[in-house]
Amino acid sequence: NAGVMQNPRHLVRRRGQEARLRCSPMKGHSHVYWYRQLPEEGLKFMVYLQKENIIDESGMPKERFSAEFPKEGPSILRIQQVVRGDSAAYFCASQALGETQYFGPGTRLLVL
């Protein structure tokens, strides 16, 4: 049973470009969370999704960030017009209802 998969593992973008981060949950998990981690800090919640629904986006910046979890395919975290402050590690976690969240390996985004 494969774990949570994320790609790409590393992503370099220039300021103003778009970044797309993908997350495939563990088999049987229908809940996906995105977290952001800045260097030397803990993870900060961004958004919680179920298939085709955003359940909680209270941690998501109001502008430039969006997330989706379509009926088919991976969850996508999209950052438009990236700025240097977006440089961070972005982690996806998946969960079966009522169970523990399991994390993927993360995508390290570097904005030049």
Added chain:
Amino acid sequence: GESVGLHLPTLSVQEGDNSIINCAYSNSASDYFIWYKQESGKGPQFIIDIRSNMDKRQGQRVTVLLNKTVKHLSLQIAATQPGDSAVYFCAESLPGGTALIFGKGTTLSVSS
């Protein structure tokens, strides 16, 4: 063994010692707590969890203690090994909640 009463950002121990990592959580209403281990360049890895109706839970070489009176959580690692070297985070969740709230990490260094 070595223990700390307050949260410290780093903890250095000798191989074979027992380690105790402490965490002060933020919300007295939280009812679910998890310890994660994060190695460099990787995502958080689940270690052990505990619900608020328990004071102690044991796993393989690890024990989690919960003191709700002072909002304190600790992770005990028996016979610490070099492979235990990592950053350890505690996380909490509110009743019916979904997003995890992460505490400050503790870097555990184990020397041979």
